[in-house]
Amino acid sequence: MSELAASRLDDWLEKLSAPVPDPGGGAAAGIMIATGAALVAMAAGYVRADAAAELAATATRVRGEALAAAEHDGRMSGLLVAAFRRPTDDPERDGALRAATVAAADAGADLVALAASLDGPLLWLERFGEARLAPDVAVAARMLACGIRSTAVNIRGNTTSAAAAGVDAPTLQRLRAAGERAEQAAARLDAVAERVTATL
Structure with a gap:
C-alpha cells in the first residue's frame, strides 16, 4: 500500500496546503481521479452481473494505481522544482531541467491514461447501471474529466518548460x-456526464 493510500485525508490535505512542491496540483488531480474511480466501482457494485463485477474490480485497480501515480507525480514535481532552483551557472542545470520537465509531463500522461481507461466502464454503466445510481455515474465522469483536464494543464506547462x-x-x-x-x-x-444528467 502506498503512503498516500495509508494516510488520513486531512493529513494529506494539510501537506498539500504547505508551500512545498510535493504534493502539488498534479497529485491533487490524481486524488480526483482516484475518487472518480471509487465512484465507478460503487455504481458497478449495485449491478448484479458478471460484467459489473469485472468493472468494479477494474475501477478499484485504477483507484489504487491513481494514488500511486499521484505520489509519483508529487516526486516528479519535487525534482522539477529542484532543477529550477539550481544555480544558473551550474553546468548540469540544463540537463537536469530537460530530464525533469519530460519526467513531470510523462507522470501526468500516466495519470490521464488511468482516468481514460474508465471511459468504457462508464459507458457500460450509462446503459446498464442502476437508475438510482445515475447521479453517481455522472459525478464519477465529471470527476475523472476534471482530473484529466487539471493534469492536462500540468502537461502543457511542463511541455512549455521542456x-x-x-x-x-x-x-x-x-x-x-x-x-x-x-x-x-x-x-x-x-459527454457521458451530460447524457446521464439529461436523464435525471
Whole structure:
C-alpha cells in the first residue's frame, strides 16, 4: 500500500496546503481521479452481473494505481522544482531541467491514461447501471474529466518548460500529443456526464 493510500485525508490535505512542491496540483488531480474511480466501482457494485463485477474490480485497480501515480507525480514535481532552483551557472542545470520537465509531463500522461481507461466502464454503466445510481455515474465522469483536464494543464506547462530547456523536437511533439489526448479523453467523459444528467 502506498503512503498516500495509508494516510488520513486531512493529513494529506494539510501537506498539500504547505508551500512545498510535493504534493502539488498534479497529485491533487490524481486524488480526483482516484475518487472518480471509487465512484465507478460503487455504481458497478449495485449491478448484479458478471460484467459489473469485472468493472468494479477494474475501477478499484485504477483507484489504487491513481494514488500511486499521484505520489509519483508529487516526486516528479519535487525534482522539477529542484532543477529550477539550481544555480544558473551550474553546468548540469540544463540537463537536469530537460530530464525533469519530460519526467513531470510523462507522470501526468500516466495519470490521464488511468482516468481514460474508465471511459468504457462508464459507458457500460450509462446503459446498464442502476437508475438510482445515475447521479453517481455522472459525478464519477465529471470527476475523472476534471482530473484529466487539471493534469492536462500540468502537461502543457511542463511541455512549455521542456521546450525552453532545449528538449528535442520529437519529444516535444510526443508531449504535446499527450496533452491533446488528455483534452479528448476529458471531452468523452464530460459527454457521458451530460447524457446521464439529461436523464435525471
